[in-house]
Amino acid sequence: MLKLYGSTTSPFVRRIRIWLANTQHEFVNLQIFAEQDREALIVKNPTMKIPMLEDEMDGKSQVIYDSRVIYRYLTDKFADPALSWEQENQLTLIDSANDSLVQMFILSNSDIQADEDKLFFKLQKERVNAVLVQLNEQVDSGLFSSWNYPSVCLYCLIDWIEFRKLHNMQGLTSLLEFHDENSQRIEVTATDPR
Structure with missing residues (x-):
């Protein structure tokens, strides 16, 4: 079990x-x-x-x-096929943005405010920005057109950003469209943290 x-x-x-x-x-x-x-x-x-x-x-x-x-x-x-190296790289991108956002979220909940001049926050924000731009381009190129594990992870990242209001998604239209297109899947609605 x-x-x-x-x-x-x-x-x-x-x-x-x-x-x-x-x-x-x-x-x-x-x-x-x-x-x-x-x-x-x-x-x-x-x-x-x-x-x-x-x-x-x-x-x-x-x-x-x-x-x-x-x-x-x-x-x-379950003898499922392994991820390709391209998919592994997609997960690395998603995980790095997620990790940075989690760290900043925990600090914020510890009453430590993000200070643009502090190296830690500067590096985390640069990483998140660069990763989201790259993921936006990959969605636009059709690299997340199948509902596979990297797509599930990407959806969870975007939805968590929106749920916690962690990042301004303005201009990341492909990511937002991807989110909207998958928001009514039964497994997505069943796990909605809201």
Whole structure:
């Protein structure tokens, strides 16, 4: 039995929830900043990050950390085709923007305001801007025309940006159109953090 640990608002968790939409699994919704859930998380996952997947088979438990590794594990488990190198690069772009935005979001929730003059914030914002422009061009070129794992991850990134109001998406019309085109998929609406 597959058990996915995460929160309903995490874009990294949501991508796995969407990917598992047609696979029997249990979703354990954690409040990762609440003491009790943090204690439960650290017992199984010393990184204390979500998502985390637990696969119980034949009386043994395999715990997998990180959305990218979870996806690879599921691909292997269900004998799905591996991602191409181009798709791996797409995931690297998506993950880098997501990581930067998560870090700035956590700092903001810690009452540390983004200061344009501070190196950390300058580098994160430069990365997010460059990545979103590149992803916009890739969508415009048709590289995300199939609903595959990179597309799911891209959707989750854009939707999280819009949900949390993390970045001005003005001018990124291909990304916004991609978001609109996929917003009514059943697995998308079923995992909407709103």
